[in-house]
Amino acid sequence: MTTAKRKAMLEAGKSLFLSQGIMQTSMEEIAEAVPVSKMTVYNHFQSKEGLLDQVVDLLIAESWAQLQELLDEAKDPLEAFTRLYQEQERFSPAVSEPFVSDLAKFPEQMDKMLSFHQQKVLPELQLLIFKGQQKGQIRKDISPHILVAFLSFIKEYSARVPWYEGLGSPNAVGEQMMRILYYGFLEPDSRSSAASAAEPELNGTADDPDRDDRKEASAVKSPDDK
Numbered sequence: 001m002t003t004a005k006r007k008a009m010l011e012a013g014k015s016l017f018l019s020q021g022i023m024q025t026s027m028e029e030i031a032e033a034v035p036v037s038k039m040t041v042y043n044h045f046q047s048k049e050g051l052l053d054q055v056v057d058l059l060i061a062e063s064w065a066q067l068q069e070l071l072d073e074a075k076d077p078l079e080a081f082t083r084l085y086q087e088q089e090r091f092s093p094a095v096s097e098p099f100v101s102d103l104a105k106f107p108e109q110m111d112k113m114l115s116f117h118q119q120k121v122l123p124e125l126q127l128l129i130f131k132g133q134q135k136g137q138i139r140k141d142i143s144p145h146i147l148v149a150f151l152s153f154i155k156e157y158s159a160r161v162p163w164y165e166g167l168g169s170p171n172a173v174g175e176q177m178m179r180i181l182y183y184g185f186l187e188p189d190s191r192s193s194a195a196s197a198a199e200p201e202l203n204g205t206a207d208d209p210d211r212d213d214r215k216e217a218s219a220v221k222s223p224d225d226k
Contacts, residue, residue, distance in 0.1 A: 008034045009041055014055045021098025022052060022106070049106070056109045060116045066090060067121065077132030078190050085179070122148045137190045151181075 012033035016025040027048055031038040045051040070087075074080035103110055126148040132138035 005034070005036060005040075006044065009036065009044065009051070010054055010058055013051045014058060017052065017055055017102075018095050018099050021096055022048070022102035024098055024102075027051070052106060052109060056112055060113065064116070064120060067124065071124065071128070076135060076137065077128045078135075078137040078186075080128055081132070081138075081186075118152055122152055125151065137187060139187055 009030065012030045013025075016029060016033065025048075027041050028038050030051070031041045034041075041051070045054065070083055071080060074083060103113075126144045129138055129144040129147060133140045133144070
């Protein structure tokens with residue numbers, strides 16, 4: 001089997017697992033997406049669990065490479081965190097609720113992803129937070145260790161408990177949580193800089209979520225106003 005065929009099967013498995021869930025995806029569907037015979041997929045990966053193991057390894061490798069690329073390109077911690085916030089789709093592949101729920105049924109794979117996050121991603125973020133504090137971009141009244149412990153707790157709790165049911169897709173919920181966190185730990189001056197660099201629909205509102213409410217209130221006249 002060629003390297004290209006193996007890569008195509010992994011990509012097909014990743015795409016289908018993420019979009020429709022692990023349990024809902026058959027090996028036949030993966031084979032048809034390549035396309036190869038179902039026997040070819042089984043000959044190489046032995047089982048769906050074997051393919052999932054390789055897919056998780058691929059997701060981890062891609063996430064690590066993307067994070068390292070961003071850290072190398074960013075000129076300072078504020079730019080790094082701003083890009084992490086603005087480019088969430090790049091660093092968090094679109095996943096479905098079935099995928100998140102199904103992954104919990106494979107403890108070994110779940111633990112692998114959590115270990116990667118705790119042992120590699122979080123230390124990088126902790127160092128980035130510390131550097132941002134030294135530059136006056138991130139609030140110094142927040143301990144990098146406590147902030148990273150909080151992130152770790154949220155990551156593990158989110159992975160094991162389907163608390164987001166009814167709140168929207170995992171990606172939509174994650175985007176909202178990232179926004180709360182991002183604008184919560186920045187220094188006031190950094191919030192203004194970040195807001196000006198954010199996407200157009202957030203400009204002028206992300207750093208002041210009550211602005212629209214105040215505008216509406218000011219537009220309502222009292223009974224005594226003429």
